[in-house]
Amino acid sequence: MATRTKTGKGPVLVITGGSRGIGAATARLAAAQGYRVAVNYNSNAKAAAKTVQAIEKAGGKAIAIQADVSQEDQAISLFEETEAQFGPIYGLVNNAGIIGSSGRVEDLTAEALEAVMRTNVIGAFLCAREAVKRMSTKNGGAGGAIVNVSSRASALGSPGEFVHYAASKGAIDSMTVGLAREVGRDGIRVNAVSPGLILTEIHGSVGDAGRLKRLVGSVPLGRVGSALEVAKTILFLLSPHASYVTGTILQVSGGR
């Protein structure tokens, strides 16, 4: 459960890509636990509205905020708007991510590479920067927690599929470790989850809807995971239950 703030209101959480998939499951669970949630999305306003409506129907508090996190001005405005609506920010879930395209590295275009790096790496860095500026006790903030959404691809490399995506998640792993060490004394914990094969629309986004079925045999637990199972781990890392946990990359992959 979230700790109430001095005002008696639930802590404020920014979830990038909170409109669909793992982000949406995290938004719903966080709101159910008392967080006030900024549900960020890029292009699918309908999905964001649906997630916010589901949260409100269940008695929670959420707002939808459009921002392409790969663009600096929009990443900044995401945080400004969240603060304007909800007040000081307690936490960030750096979840927005794309695969972009599928294929071998020899066929990779510079445009496809740049798009993935812009969203998955630069977007995550920009949002971490904006969160740290606001949460740091050095700047008068109350501290807080960041959870980055990496991928088991960072270790497995995704050969023949999307090595560029795997490499973008390798950057997230390094950022998690480095930033955790950098801001630990500023009252901020930084961790990551590293999901395996999770049932969301991201697999279909590269025209490979049969991917999960094809790869499920490689999962020691013998099944794919749900977005809710990842969300539960993210909420644990955000919560006071993880008060002595920082710089950790927690696998949520059924052993894959």
Ligand code: NAP
């Ligand atoms: P998803 O269902 O495709 O949802 C992606 C979310 O990110 C959507 O809300 C989307 O918003 C948002 N988004 C994409 N680009 C954005 C941008 N530039 N700015 C702001 N929001 C943006 O994906 P998912 O499977 O839930 O994946 C979530 C995270 O988990 C990603 O970082 C992914 O790499 C990671 N992950 C997923 C799996 C898996 O098996 N599903 C495994 C390992 C890691 P719009 O709809 O508005 O574009």
